[in-house]
Amino acid sequence: MRIVGLTGGIGSGKSTVSNLFKAHGIPVVDADVVARNVLKKGKVDRPRLGQIVFSDPDKRQLLNRLLAPYISSGIFLEALNLWMKGCKIIVLDVPLLFEAKMDKWTKPIIVVWVDSQTQLQRLMARDGTTEEEAKNKINAQMSLDLKRTKADIVIDNTGSLEDLNVRFSEENLVIE
Numbered sequence: 001m002r003i004v005g006l007t008g009g010i011g012s013g014k015s016t017v018s019n020l021f022k023a024h025g026i027p028v029v030d031a032d033v034v035a036r037n038v039l040k041k042g043k044v045d046r047p048r049l050g051q052i053v054f055s056d057p058d059k060r061q062l063l064n065r066l067l068a069p070y071i072s073s074g075i076f077l078e079a080l081n082l083w084m085k086g087c088k089i090i091v092l093d094v095p096l097l098f099e100a101k102m103d104k105w106t107k108p109i110i111v112v113w114v115d116s117q118t119q120l121q122r123l124m125a126r127d128g129t130t131e132e133e134a135k136n137k138i139n140a141q142m143s144l145d146l147k148r149t150k151a152d153i154v155i156d157n158t159g160s161l162e163d164l165n166v167r168f169s170e171e172n173l174v175i176e
C-alpha cells in the first residue's frame, strides 16, 4: 500500500486537496478528525481547552506533544483498517506531519504551498478573523517555506481552484 503524506500550512489548502483525492475515490485519513475523536473519548471540554492554548504558544506546544502519540496511533489504526480492506493508496492529511515526525511513514510527501499574502487573505476570509489573529496563527507553525524544502511534491495553490485542479492532475497522483 502506498501511504501519501499531505501537509502544508494553516489555510494553505490541505482540505481542498484532500477533497480532490476523495473525489477520485482515494481514502483520506484526517489527523484533525482523529484528534477530535481522541479528545471526545477523554470527555475533554474542547472549547475550554482551545481558550487555554490559543494565546499561549508554550501550552499549545505542550498539548501537541501530549496528544501526538494518541493521534499517531489513531492514524495508524485507520491506515491498518484501510489496508485490510485492500486499499492500494491512502492519503494521510496531517498538518503537523513533520513536527510529529510522521513524514517517515509517507511517500511521497506533498506540501500544499501558497505565498504568505494569499495565505493571510484566505485565512482571514475563511475564519472571519483580523489580520493580527491570522498572523499569530500562521507564525505559531513551522514556516511554509521550510516545509516546502522537505517535500517530494509541492503543489502551488496560489492560483484559482481551477489552476489547482490542473496542477493536481499533472502530478498523476491517483494513478498507481
Ligand code: ATP
Pocket: 008, 009, 010, 011, 012, 013, 014, 015, 016, 017, 095, 122, 123, 125, 126, 157, 158, 159, 160, 161, 162, 164
Ligand atoms: P487548515 O490548516 O486551517 O485546516 P487547510 O490547509 O485545510 O487549512 P483549506 O481549508 O483547504 O486549507 O483552504 C483555506 C481556505 O482557502 C478555504 O476557505 C478554501 O475554500 C480556500 N481556498 C483553498 N484553495 C483555494 C484556491 N485555489 N482559490 C481560492 N480559495 C481557495
